[in-house]
Amino acid sequence: MFKRILIANRGEIAVRVIRACRDLGVESVAVFSEADRTALHVREADYAVAVGPAPARESYLNIERILDAARATGAEAIHPGYGFFSENAGFARAIAAAGLTFIGPPPEAIEKMGDKVEARKLMAAAGVPVTPGSPDTLETAEQVRAIAKKIGFPIMLKAAAGGGGKGMRLVEHDKDLGAAVRTVASEAKSSFGDGRFYVEKYLNRPRHIEVQVFADQHGETVHLFERECSIQRRHQKVVEESPSPFITAAMRREMGEVAVRAARAVGYVGAGTIEFLADADRNFYFLEMNTRIQVEHPVTELVTGIDLVKAQIEVATGMPLAFRQSDLAQRGWALECRIYAEDPAAGFAPAPGRIETLRLPDGPGVRVDAGVYQGAEVSLYYDPMIAKLATWGRDRNEAIGRMRRALGEFVVAGTLTTNLEFHRWIVEHPRFIAGDFDTNFINQEYRPEAVAQGGDEAHLAAVLTAAVMAYRNGQNGAAAAAQAPAATAPSAAVTPWKMLGRLDLLRR
Amino acid sequence: MFKRILIANRGEIAVRVIRACRDLGVESVAVFSEADRTALHVREADYAVAVGPAPARESYLNIERILDAARATGAEAIHPGYGFFSENAGFARAIAAAGLTFIGPPPEAIEKMGDKVEARKLMAAAGVPVTPGSPDTLETAEQVRAIAKKIGFPIMLKAAAGGGGKGMRLVEHDKDLGAAVRTVASEAKSSFGDGRFYVEKYLNRPRHIEVQVFADQHGETVHLFERECSIQRRHQKVVEESPSPFITAAMRREMGEVAVRAARAVGYVGAGTIEFLADADRNFYFLEMNTRIQVEHPVTELVTGIDLVKAQIEVATGMPLAFRQSDLAQRGWALECRIYAEDPAAGFAPAPGRIETLRLPDGPGVRVDAGVYQGAEVSLYYDPMIAKLATWGRDRNEAIGRMRRALGEFVVAGTLTTNLEFHRWIVEHPRFIAGDFDTNFINQEYRPEAVAQGGDEAHLAAVLTAAVMAYRNGQNGAAAAAQAPAATAPSAAVTPWKMLGRLDLLRR
């Protein structure tokens, strides 16, 4: 086993990897940008090294600084988390060249799956079903139009170098095609440095269902069943679950087998995910492979009992997988809600800020993976996810009940806005409860004004609370004025009701 | 299902029941004493009613006030938690007489198991193995001596009305017999209002192993396997786990069958626990039955996946059990550490106070059931347990690794002392790790000076931290003196390093 592992990441996934290290008795090394000196992952790690200014490309994406940090602390291996360098073959090679171990797949596997068009070809050749679409990358709107004529609208335009929901556009009508092609090409170029794109048929009522795979260095490849991630906004997953409420036992078996075949086709090692889209008739098609640990891995951990991050580390040392396919089973049901510092009512715009009060839910069947603490600042430099809330239950109903309760217990207050209310709305929605949704669910159903604003009783209590605060505030003001020259009053007695600052009661 | 349930308890178990209610969509009613107006269970409940002054017998043990609270809020059922009224047949009858439902066993079952001597007789008649000892209660030291002559020292003196580790004394030699008899009789009288006691043979290297049972109103009785609770101090459980690392598969099966037989013998309904002592040769003997939910129920929940509190509520409505014996299996391993406001170095004396900083552990395989929050006061009026920390792993090793990590993440700072360091010592102990312990473990192994005081590096860092604080403190003092008449400096810039108050650097 490694003595010390560097985590080339930040936020909740860095904390998640630190926890896996600690469970294994391995020391952890955090790296941090100037914006992250007091971030949770720095506090939790055994070692911490500064790697540059706030912008990620100058710190978390600075290969040399990260390798220097590993050398300076004697780290023997590097875990990339997700995002950042996690699917960068060059980073994996640089680590190997420095004599260290990259905790992830071989760079060749990353490359093969990183080019979405090449991956489609490879998968088709390996007998994995792929969505109808362009056999190769395209360059002009005319080429797209020709494919569209063949497979029919709606179609998806996708950046060849994209992934994780980025660099995609749905085109429903021919008239929108030109604008969409321009946007995708420009976004692909600016985001991935590669403007190439391709086309896929857009499925009817598509559901996003993915299969977790795991392989060791000795040729053993298994799957850990599926996750359904159809609750998305703008191709970003919001709520995930395992099992899927949609697929049948036969489909589950087939998807698992196909996923293992797909992983084998690229000589995969470590944790990976084969993403599929399924249509209303339960046909499923290869979407892409994520060659890293995923945000939503906890739901698989909760139903299979396998610690995926620990297994990543073990496999990277050369150990054989501690479990065979026949050891694996799904038990119960797990859900995950991604808690973001964002404002759903403002088009899900990021809304970072300082966390003044943080209360995390707990108790039976609840797991929180947080990247923040009370008093922390959510920075605008990075992804606005602040925590993942997962619940487990014997069945989907129990998992949903616990998620509702946990979302109620979850308090984040301060100068930021979160999507907690939005999640409460989702888990109360009859279609969500019935499992009757596809990737258009949020688009179709969500209206900011639909989110509960509290019942009449809560309204009344809120008004009373506000009035009591204003009253205390007025009293303290009067008291302060009356005894202004006197010694400072005991602060505990005065401050409580003043914590929001003096209310300005004449502001209109 | 009930619309609203009153919880006649406080602390973590009240919060635990509130969570079960919420998971079921049932409203919860908290009751609170004058000392508990701002306690966590009051904050978390949907309703809250004051029931009297701080001393429990004037509030939490005031039947009339609790029934009034139930009537005033329209609660249909009452959950007693553990402790307080949970094993009080009179309370159960008063609830029924008021037309409400007691969430617990029939009063007759409570009574039969409440008298430890009668329970022994009943169990022996039902074919449940009982420890050699006095067939009936005793009154004098001479009677005890006569039994001791027959079964041999060491012996245990036990209050007939005792239970939960209270009212017990180990007597190893004849010369200590007189004093022990006086103490037990007096403690039994003052604690339980019943000075009767009996004698049992004290087993060689006894291990405390108990079986969780569950019965519905329709005659179905099952067991949910064992918990081992041998890590005790003064007969109080400190660390519990499931499965037991000691018993064999055959013994597990036999204990489960015996436990179901024991529960059936008293017409049991709901959640209960048959406690056994096992000797080094793996003989096991009935110890007592706890006719309530137990503190350590989370370890069973973690390995079986059953929500025991939810099941209690469902069974109380008359629903049949949602699981049969054949549905139940143990998966993985779970541990629980009881986190107390106590000072292990001072003989485990309670050490309550205010919680200034609270950081609860989280992440994979960790569950916390807390009864407090940051800013809460741990009152000296009640049990000093502030939280239960449970971890789950695929095997005992993984569960221990996670427990170590979680204990490291757990921060409780303020004017109280906790046993967190003591728990860290336990889970690092080679005998604990090897599963080689009995109920004498803490007595034999624990010395306050054995608990880690941090390594050299941590010592150095602590000295540096203290020096930095003193430096900042000195600076702020100088700055404050220099600008005393000026406007108050921005408090954020000054207070941080002053939060401990001005250090008095000339105190010797």
Add this chain to the structure above:
Amino acid sequence: MPMRFVATVGDAEHQVEVEELTAHTLRVGVGGRNFEVDARQVGPSSFSILLERRSFDFDVARDGEDLVIASRRGATRVALVDAERRSRHHGAGARAHAGGRAELKAMMPGRVVNVLVAVGDDVAQHQGLVVVEAMKMENELKAPKAGKIAEIRVKPGQTVEKGELLVVVE
């Protein structure tokens, strides 16, 4: 002496009267009904409120001039004004821009990627006006109301601060 306020929640205005009874309980009158409120601060911005045996656990935040009072049951936005001062100032031209003008402002710092409209264009409510890239994501900012584009203050490539005025719709 009781204090009087006007509390606005959504479109509803409530006359509120508050008076202290004991150290922790207050009488609060709302719309003619009187409530006894037991209020305790339990954290930096957390309050435990007992109201006729109902228990509320509120976290309170200021958002501009409003108080946002949140509990597990949802959040309520309350605007409070001192009753006497308000009656003096009432109707004196408050809510100036309430009429035809609406401003689109940046929700957070970012870079303008695209401006989708021109001055004089007629736009529908929720129509996309400006695309801003922030936190590696492109956000299409939409028209707050239907109307005509009166002003455009930004152009592609420009960096904008949080709260910066982007477009005015009239």
Add this chain to the structure above:
Amino acid sequence: MPMRFVATVGDAEHQVEVEELTAHTLRVGVGGRNFEVDARQVGPSSFSILLERRSFDFDVARDGEDLVIASRRGATRVALVDAERRSRHHGAGARAHAGGRAELKAMMPGRVVNVLVAVGDDVAQHQGLVVVEAMKMENELKAPKAGKIAEIRVKPGQTVEKGELLVVVE
């Protein structure tokens, strides 16, 4: 100008010198070695310390005159004295009771159930002296050192406050 302290950890005394380098970093000299310390407050009593790439997350509490500095690696009790003042006062009768006298005090409020010794008794270290009932549990309070019972200040049935002197052993 650097400040100087004497820090005591267990039986060891350390000469400590502190000097500010930047807003967040300080040079701290301990026993002739110099360390660069990056120290930030991250909570009411929490500090993040970076020391030669090691990360420490400390919670600091005062216990009487000492600082108790706790992290996941364990707790360290540090006593700090200003170096100059100390040198002036050193040896002037400090640590008065360090000799033969030891006091047993109540750890918390409770009721004395039993007194197990009498004045003049010889006792061993950790021998039980007094039984106090608190929080429904009987606690046997033990001799802090071996010696002779010099004074007994309580009797059974009596209520005691936290910190109240119970027994003196000499």
